[in-house]
Amino acid sequence: MAGTQQSTDRYDALFIVSFGGPEGMEDVIPFLENVLRGRNVPRERMLEVAHHYEMFGGVSPINQQVRDLIEVLRPAMDDAGVDLPIYWGNRNWTPYIPDAIAQMRKDGVRSALALVLSGYSSYSGCRQYRENIADGLAEIGSDAPRIDKIRVFYNHPLFVKANVERLQTAIARLPAEHRDSCQIAYTAHSLPQSMADTSDYVKQLQETARLVSEGAGVSPERWELVYQSRSGRPQDPWLEPDILDHLDALAQDGSKAVVIAPIGFLSDHMEVLFDLDEEAVQKCAELGVAMQRASTVGTHSDFVAMLVELIQERLDSDQERRAIGQYGCNHDVCPMNCCPPPRRPTSGSQGSARPQSGAS
Template sequence: MSDSDKQKYDAILVVSFGGPEKRDDVIPFLENVLRGKPVPRERMLEVAEHYYHFDGVSPINAQVREFIEALKRDLAEAQIDLPIYWGNRNWHPLLPDTIQQMKQDGVRRALAFMTSAYSSYSGCRQYRENLLKASEQVGEGAPKIDKLRMFYNHPGFISANVDRIRAAFDRLPPDARQHAQIAFTAHSIPISMSNNCNYVRQLEECCRLVAEALSIPAERWKLVYQSRSGRPGDPWLEPDIGDHIRILHAKGVTSLVIAPVGFISDHMEVMFDLDEEAKQICDELQITMSRALTVGSHPEFVACIRELIEERIGRRTERRAIGQYGPSHDVCPADCCLYTIPQRPPAKP
């Protein structure tokens, strides 16, 4: 990309997953999420109950609004004059509506920040497919949209997670902190999906970098998974957080910090699977638990995203990344994170 190309961006697009904000939103939202996926309706209705437990309100939209306001302030302080738009994959504001508004506002080229730090079909390629489909719906005149690079090993993302986890340790009773384990969690994905991307490798690297910054030895932390869905017979990434907690109990562990580093903001999965289900298991086994917050609008994370924007508009030549893998690519290869969603078998007559 030439220096002249780097100056042509005229907007930022925040692309998120989306979430319901009232009870009546829940089923239409989940139908959007699961369209074309082999997930039984019974499982969808089971997940709907998780949302109803919180009166149908997911925290994700409110947290994205908070992040956008923080990013606006950070860009203004850096004298970067780019408007920020917001479009969701699965609920309002939906991507086609946002891209239509961008077209009407005269936006010709935008940089997309996708609220996912790791490479996978569901965490990157599907976002790009949704962007392409939405742009095709808008038609001629839709802005060209490029994505920011993955940031799982950016020092700002690592520092924000370190700060969140350190605060979680501080919420433990003093006598529970010294030997507390850390369970880093991420959304489980099918093994067939993980085999075609760097999801696990990137997560393991992020966890290692965070643990090193906290001076936590390898025997006191583990990457585990949560929120498995799909068909029961399909292999997904393991171990599950609930199973891991039971294993820790069998080893005599009495205190645990759960750090959802696989998430940028508090999805329903974080609130229900960790704050409710994992907490219940810990209480039953008399394990003292503290859940770290997601990075959300942490100042160092907001500054991380501003740095990625600066890279692409020519304000910054250094592409910061720590650890063994270096900075991720700006433009995804054609075969990046390829995955074919299994088709649901036809219903029996």
């Protein structure tokens, strides 16, 4: 049964914003060109990345996962009395952000809430999306809708709860003799150290990992935050340790089992599938370490309920704003100097072909 209808005078649409991904082999090269535009990456290296997509028929699962999320979010919003149409736009593939904004204007939308599918603060995970939206609004002109971004939610109790359940499910799939002693490797997308130094990305990830560990009854000595999907120039420092190096270290220390929990990702997109379900699985097999990979929150009911709460708190100033742990609720409006863009390589430098942070 639907709840009491809430006032939606402040906003008249929800705008879901994602990274985007190819949905066929013919899409892969144009998609990668979008991702890598403005970066000095040799074409032959880009083609190496294209091979990863070939292994999956050229289809990144991220677009379908957004469709699946919308499919469960719509009735959850209805049940909560939140009557807002849902629009969807991507940074790097169809449906594009500017096209979605143009459709909102055509439909008479005057103000929208942007739900960026990223739970942590960084340039690529927050500010760049705000820049993408601003560029789309600039294309429309003076009659474009106002678009405000929903806060990051790394420490929302329902986000933590969903990740706890995903972790516990993965632990339960290990052989019984390893469940109480297995190591937990929480993974997130690596970033350039210069980008990480000017954002709360690492601090927020550490807090999520700590909260999930406490919720799952995992002691501090059994978990570590590590990184995956490094890109960029080899000579530039990025966040470490890499997941594969960490697996080597665990094996050298005598660990017999590990659960990899990609808490930095919201859905099982291409980098999760390739870096963890292919490379990490192969590495653990070589090392003789039992491995399970926890699912991302995806369409978990607690995650969906959290999204509804985040919408409600912006529609109704009396709605409780929830967060747990050390840091409280994040800001709704980002400061001007928040998560500044990274320095780009000089024109003579060589880059890695792997798409930079957030690739799908």
